[in-house]
Amino acid sequence: MSQGRSIRLFLIDGTPNGLLTAEIINWSGHVLTGPRSKFAELIQRPECDRSGVYFLMGPDPDGSPLDRVYIGESDDVARRLKEHNRGEHLGGKDFWERACLVTSKDLNLTKAHIKFLETRLIRIAKEAGHSIVVNTADRIFNSLPESDKADMAYFLEQIRIVLPTLGFDFLREVTKPSQLGETSSASTKNVTQSPVFELTSKTHSIKAYGQEIDGEFFVLKNSDASSQWTSTPHSYQKLFERVVSEGALSESVNGLRKFVDDYAFNSPSAAAAVVLGRNANGRTSWFVKDSSLTYAGWQEQQVEASDNSPSDLLHTE
Structure with missing residues (x-):
């Protein structure tokens, strides 16, 4: 620790x-x-x-x-x-x-x-x-x-x-999920990480993966995303447009984009909205990979587990 x-x-x-x-x-x-x-x-x-x-x-x-x-x-x-x-x-x-x-x-x-x-x-x-x-x-x-x-x-x-x-955030180091395999890197020491989450949309053939690292929710590299914002105007629409303008999403191919690198969001809902191109509740849209447990359900499990074993709060590799 x-x-x-x-x-x-x-x-x-x-x-x-x-x-x-x-x-x-x-x-x-x-x-x-x-x-x-x-x-x-x-x-x-x-x-x-x-x-x-x-x-x-x-x-x-x-x-x-x-x-x-x-x-x-x-x-x-x-x-x-x-x-x-x-x-x-x-x-x-x-x-x-x-x-x-x-x-x-x-x-x-x-x-x-x-x-x-x-x-x-x-x-x-x-x-x-x-x-x-x-x-x-x-x-x-x-x-x-x-x-x-x-x-x-x-x-x-x-x-x-x-x-x-003090609110000066410009020097803060971010550890991406792709860096976690670098066990010799000092930047990955004492990093807390969640299990991998999955979000799918059969209607638009979208499949994306995410992981929470030190409180930030990352959408993983090569995850799918909608080619455009498809819903009514929303505050997350500007976020979607910003992610596109930054070059974090590839050019649209067959109606889909892909994340070119791990990308950090401040909440699972913000991540889900950019992936789906519409407003979404990330707490119920993301599921622990290969399970039916939602992000919200996983969080509830961590709270219950903390009463008995604080070390089980987050899954670590």
Whole structure:
């Protein structure tokens, strides 16, 4: 089992929508975050006079469901944030609504350290694919002694733990079902997984497979999907169109598409709707493979089993 962590949050002005700090016990890092509406107070904080990496996040003005994120570094973060706060015509950035700064409590982060962290963070964010990374070029900085690289690897690991708890999800690692066979991969350790589920539609000759990994419901690669949205307008129709536009579904052949890779959804109903091209209740549409047990029934079994054996909550390979 993975080891628990304690994260200490402090609401600077006593409100949940203001500035806050976050720390992990026995980690030298310090996180400061707040909305753009609190920009004047943010840049007055002493953390903004230190060396650190920072993130600017906000909705995509072009209408993508993914947020935009900019990742930067500076030994004078207050100055850089003031530059970003200008209008686009003055070289600033208009899209961001929240800022986050990571510095060190012991003031031992050097310019070389933060440039190294920035390089790694940009790469990780792009590979994760949770947000649109607006950095125009991939920066490459690797000039650190071996011991410092090890220290920064640990520092980076803590950043990836604390940021999602603050709503900055762009660094979160996703383990796909296809990766679970890579037993030597560190990313697959302590992963919880469900049995494989199956969804069929005899009317449209659709057969799809899904699996829940760490709370996310994946439709598996090569599963069938409807070629188009076939029902009345629904919120899931936009999701269907987005999945198609992302290239996650192949071109229609004989009235069907196929998933070109494992694809994560936030619920079995969202997954079922995209597969069938219409609104659907995923809790009753997905069945444990080769059985008559629905997703809802399987969940109920896990709840009952947890009273006696917590380790049986999820099936593991």
